[in-house]
Amino acid sequence: xxxxxxxxxxxxxxxxxxxxxxxxxxxxxxxxxxxxxxxxxxxxxxxxxxxxxxxxxxxxxxxxxxxxxxxxxxxxxxxxxxxxxxxxxxxxxxxxxxxxxxxxxxxxxxxxxxxxxxxxxxxxxxxxxxxxxxxxxxxxxxxxxxxxxxxxxxxxxxxxxxxxxxxxxxxxxxxxxxxxxxxxxxxxxxxxxxxxxxxxxxxxxxxxxxxxxxxxxxxxxxxxxxxxxxxxxxxxxxxxxxxxxxxxxxxxxxxxxxxxxxxxxxxxxxxxxxxxxxxxxxxxxxxxxxxxxxxxxxxxxxxxxxxxxxxxxxxxxxxxxxxxxxxxxxxxxxxxxxxxxxxxxxxxxxxxxxxxxxxxxxxxxxxxxxxxxxxxxxxxxxxxxxxxxxxxxxxxxxxxxxxxxxxxxxxxxxxxxxxxxxxxxxxxxxxxxxxxxxxxxxxxxxxxxxxxxxxxxxxxxxxxxxxxxxxxxxxxxxxxxxxxxxxxxxxxxxxxxxxxxxxxxxxxxxxxxxxxxxxxxxxxxxxxxxxxxxxxxxxxxxxxxxxxxxxxxxxxxxxxxxxxxxxxxxxxxxxxxxxxxxxxxxxxxxxxxxxxxxxxxxxxxxxxxxxxxxxxx
Amino acid sequence: xxxxxxxxxxxxxxxxxxxxxxxxxxxxxxxxxxxxxxxxxxxxxxxxxxxxxxxxxxxxxxxxxxxxxxxxxxxxxxxxxxxxxxxxxxxxxxxxxxxxxxxxxxxxxxxxxxxxxxxxxxxxxxxxxxxxxxxxxxxxxxxxxxxxxxx
Numbered sequence: 001x002x003x004x005x006x007x008x009x010x011x012x013x014x015x016x017x018x019x020x021x022x023x024x025x026x027x028x029x030x031x032x033x034x035x036x037x038x039x040x041x042x043x044x045x046x047x048x049x050x051x052x053x054x055x056x057x058x059x060x061x062x063x064x065x066x067x068x069x070x071x072x073x074x075x076x077x078x079x080x081x082x083x084x085x086x087x088x089x090x091x092x093x094x095x096x097x098x099x100x101x102x103x104x105x106x107x108x109x110x111x112x113x114x115x116x117x118x119x120x121x122x123x124x125x126x127x128x129x130x131x132x133x134x135x136x137x138x139x140x141x142x143x144x145x146x147x148x149x150x151x152x153x154x155x156x157x158x159x160x161x162x163x164x165x166x167x168x169x170x171x172x173x174x175x176x177x178x179x180x181x182x183x184x185x186x187x188x189x190x191x192x193x194x195x196x197x198x199x200x201x202x203x204x205x206x207x208x209x210x211x212x213x214x215x216x217x218x219x220x221x222x223x224x225x226x227x228x229x230x231x232x233x234x235x236x237x238x239x240x241x242x243x244x245x246x247x248x249x250x251x252x253x254x255x256x257x258x259x260x261x262x263x264x265x266x267x268x269x270x271x272x273x274x275x276x277x278x279x280x281x282x283x284x285x286x287x288x289x290x291x292x293x294x295x296x297x298x299x300x301x302x303x304x305x306x307x308x309x310x311x312x313x314x315x316x317x318x319x320x321x322x323x324x325x326x327x328x329x330x331x332x333x334x335x336x337x338x339x340x341x342x343x344x345x346x347x348x349x350x351x352x353x354x355x356x357x358x359x360x361x362x363x364x365x366x367x368x369x370x371x372x373x374x375x376x377x378x379x380x381x382x383x384x385x386x387x388x389x390x391x392x393x394x395x396x397x398x399x400x401x402x403x404x405x406x407x408x409x410x411x412x413x414x415x416x417x418x419x420x421x422x423x424x425x426x427x428x429x430x431x432x433x434x435x436x437x438x439x440x441x442x443x444x445x446x447x448x449x450x451x452x453x454x455x456x457x458x459x460x461x462x463x464x465x466x467x468x469x470x471x472x473x474x475x476x477x478x479x480x481x482x483x484x485x486x487x488x489x490x491x492x493x494x495x496x497x498x499x500x501x502x503x504x505x506x507x508x509x510x511x512x513x514x515x516x517x518x519x520x521x522x523x524x525x526x527x528x529x530x531x532x533x534x535x536x537x538x539x540x541x542x543x544x545x546x547x548x549x550x551x552x553x554x555x556x557x558x559x560x561x562x563x564x565x566x567x568x569x570x571x572x573x574x575x576x577x578x579x580x581x582x583x584x585x586x587x588x589x590x591x592x593x594x595x596x597x598x599x600x601x602x603x604x605x606x607x608x609x610x611x612x613x614x615x616x617x
Numbered sequence: 618x619x620x621x622x623x624x625x626x627x628x629x630x631x632x633x634x635x636x637x638x639x640x641x642x643x644x645x646x647x648x649x650x651x652x653x654x655x656x657x658x659x660x661x662x663x664x665x666x667x668x669x670x671x672x673x674x675x676x677x678x679x680x681x682x683x684x685x686x687x688x689x690x691x692x693x694x695x696x697x698x699x700x701x702x703x704x705x706x707x708x709x710x711x712x713x714x715x716x717x718x719x720x721x722x723x724x725x726x727x728x729x730x731x732x733x734x735x736x737x738x739x740x741x742x743x744x745x746x747x748x749x750x751x752x753x754x755x756x757x758x759x760x761x762x763x764x765x766x767x768x
Contacts, residue, residue, distance in 0.1 A: 034736050034737045034738075034739070035737060035739040035740055035752075037737065037750050038737050038740045038743055038750035038751055038752030038753075039740060039752050039753070072739030072740065073739060075739070075740065075752070217736065218733060218734065219734070220694075220695030220696040220697075220698075220699075220733055220734035220738075221695055221696035221697050221734065221738050222734070222736075222738075223734075223736035223737065223738055226736040258642070258679050259691075259732060259733075259734075259735060259736070260736060261748055296638075296639075297638075297639065297642055299638055299641075299642060299673075299677035299678070299679045299680065300677050300678030300679040300680075301676065301677050301678065302733055313638065314635070315635055316633075316634055316635040316636065316637040316638050316665075316673070317669075317673070318672055318673055318676035318677075319676065319677075375738055375739075377697045377738040377739050377741070378696075378697055378700060378701075379700075383738070383739035384739055415696065418696075449696070449738075451696050451697055451700070451738075453700065456700075457700050462696075462700075465696065465699050466696075469694075469733065473733070475676075580712065602708070603705070607756075
């Protein structure tokens, strides 16, 4: 590949690239996304490589490891192009059959294709699978098409066309104008209008300005930014180039969590490629515009997702937030004007420039434009990444795309917005999802985690989980957050240990209000949301814990009671071997007895019993 | 102290105070902890007070002031993992290795840690050993997986 010497050179290169490529080229794309990697996608890819070699198909079939293919529940996923045949739950043992049947003889392997959870009907083609049919991918569009490590693949999909467009025909003001008119709002959680943020920074005084990509995706249960950084890293870089041109920045940072080693590797590779081919650096394609990027690796602190804390972290300090204003767009990195946007926001930008702000603004609701990527996980049948227009209802997402609740259980709640969000009960299933509607029911959009829960989840435990998460992660700078979390956690612990009193609930609500008012940053201000939303919609569950000392979902350990049914127990001693405290005694082949005094309620006996003789209540 | 090893790391940077975190990350990656003598040199080279280095080293979770084991086990306790048995998985690792989270086994083979979220939520519960992910990890698979890494 050459170094692009001019804007026309890039266009000419793309033309030749597309002319060289055969649209009928057989391709095997093995998903190496966040959902498939833990299920052994590397082994599947290796098996394909070996089998293609063995069958002499190396030159004829292209093998790629792609980014996330969406339907993580059925990992490992493989998609065969150009026919778009989706295979799921593929193991290395299935590979010879796929190569022989589909690649050599054009037949579909029936047992590996999608089966609808309700009807049982089998579907081979991606476009017909309901999970994909209901989506409108913009950010995820390229993830199951390109090899994330190939710049050519990105260029062939129209990559860096947005950059070329702004450098040939748009002024920085026109770019800001377009982003403003598109109605794009920050996808990291706050939902601040992106164009306005850029304008403030553009108009701020000073020659030196910065832009930052916030890839510190810390919300537990959210992985869309990871999928984009790993699966389409050039889209983030192109978005940042466009942003840098608009506000007049010459240097940018991508801040990535160190817990995402593959994202770091892929971004590093993509930055290297972009530099090599003259898409990053000084005087890019001789346009006079120069911009370069650096990766800053997070060091493990959730609070660094907050923009001022993130800036301190890049500066080499501990990640403590600062009061705003001044906002980073006025005084950010090293006190200079800085635009910070989230990964998904940046990835939307090239598409907005390419297809125009009107196209983008036509998608979504009045105040929330475009699409949103959600990580749909928890108790749904079809977990995975979905991208839907703003305004799609929770019911559509959970039941049509997600295929309903596992094991035909009943839907109980959906948690959105991570530790700053709330739990939404079934009354609001028909709520169209956008920034404002979620806030109106006590949750937030957040970065896009959507954790579905059924009756096996205890809402008191969920609230306690988020509080303990935030308690661990609070930086400790301001008192309302540091001490408020400690006290709330104490109260919730009292409740789940059976020492709760009704007055505790009112006290918690009071504490929530104080934290929301007085905390320094978003972490503390919104820490109350998981507690307030569960108190509002599931108060009865708190009351059962307090009054009856029972956990209806059988989750809160201290309130559980294990016993052994002498009628069913066979005396096989499986539980005796598992019990870590020796609380179970009895003779072999005789019913066993459980000493309640010694029992630590770990549940190992319950799990190890083959005869369902261990009871829990 | 291995001066050469540290110099190789420091030579990658311009010696700015803002390079502190990346330098510490490289030391952590290579040494598996932040040795005190090395930190003193870093303080000098980057012109940063040692107190600030300690404040950074103790604030961020990836840094450790004591040596870690050969293999890092990170058990995910993200929301989905929490709901789908992450805490139990943690206990199982802890029980089999005989260490609490945050500690290293006596033979220095394994360090056990919890992590806020690994981002593989669809396959909960998840754990990561070094750079490899393990999904839908039932507790009964724990002994088998540990065996893969022993010796």
